[in-house]
Amino acid sequence: MAVFFRRHALRGLMAFAFGCAALSAFAQTTLRVSAIPDEAPTELQRKFAPLGKYLEAELGMPVSFVAVSDYAGVVESLAAKRLDLVWLGGFTFVQAKQRTGGTAIPLVQRAEDEKFTSRFITADPAIKSLADLRGKRFAFGSPSSTSGHLMPRHFVMQAGLNPDKDFKTVAFSGAHDATVAFVQSGRADAGVLNASVWDKLVESGKVDPAKVRVFYVTPPYFDYNWTVRGDLDPALVKKLREAFLKLDPAKPAHKEILDLQRASKFIPTQASNYAGIEAAGKAAGLLD
Structure with a gap:
């Protein structure tokens, strides 16, 4: 049983x-x-x-x-x-x-994500290198963005700058296209976004590279x-x-x-x- x-x-x-x-x-x-x-x-x-x-x-x-x-x-x-x-x-x-x-x-x-890059942009003719960002107003994308914050911050710090101390202000636009808008409108002196979105905005005519230009491209990383x-x-x-x-x-x-x-x-x-x-x-x- x-x-x-x-x-x-x-x-x-x-x-x-x-x-x-x-x-x-x-x-x-x-x-x-x-x-x-x-x-x-x-x-x-x-x-x-x-x-x-x-x-x-x-x-x-x-x-x-x-x-x-x-x-x-x-x-x-x-x-x-x-x-x-x-x-x-x-x-x-x-x-x-x-x-x-x-x-x-x-x-x-x-x-493309095996060798991804970020592009630093500006409309200020005086900004030609990362060193020129000292004392400037800067825009990252989202705080959790790889290509709009983490890796750009990493390379800025490797160049001897601390964004939180050496930049005049640090803003987070929330998205790559919004970062371009910050720089185009003069709300920020410079900003950073991923290469893919930058290329798309240029191709679609949503940004004029004669007015807003890339002044620094990061080394590649996985994204x-x-x-x-x-x-x-x-x-x-x-x-x-x-x-x-x-x-x-x-x-x-x-x-x-x-x-x-x-x-x-x-x-x-x-x-x-x-x-x-x-x-x-x-x-x-x-x-x-």
Whole structure:
């Protein structure tokens, strides 16, 4: 009799476990995607729309873009499992890795993100080098931005300047395009933003490089990636990685997606690529 009950209890536990797994799989009916708000919300939505449709076709499930108002909110939403896939900068990836106990998985990055740079800009003819920023009003992007704050701060400090002591004022514009607006309007004497957004603004005529010019380009570093939460279904993670890696610029529909993402192609990435950014964050006192 005892053996009979044990057998049935075991069968019950197995059925319960199978049922929980089925419910978990069933619950993943929509892929929830977001991105750090390093540009205006309307621009983020425009850039993601074709990619979202492509992922829906590749995954066979709905894909929803969830707008989040700030960088910290994206990290927290991933950690709280309210998001499944997020576009992060190198620094926000490091924060997400810490916040999730190391479980966040960086899937892919653009080929351009292997050697990413920031550009220091000004409309002041007297500013020609980082040394000339002493006593000036300066604009970073978001405090959590890799290319709009952390790495530029790192290189400024390597040049022997402390932004908090040596600049007249330090402002945070909140986004790369907003930093350009700060400099164009004279609200800041100089600022810094990532190379990709700068190039896009010049190409679209939203900034006149004859009036606002680049006076310093940083050394290269790893930056953006697409990251998933660590407990996402491994089969879904595999499909996602494959979908990004098979985007081919020779195919017109794929080229539209890649062009909007400012990517020549996507390549695999790994957490160790961002060790230098983590070290820079700790050196700047921005990470524990």
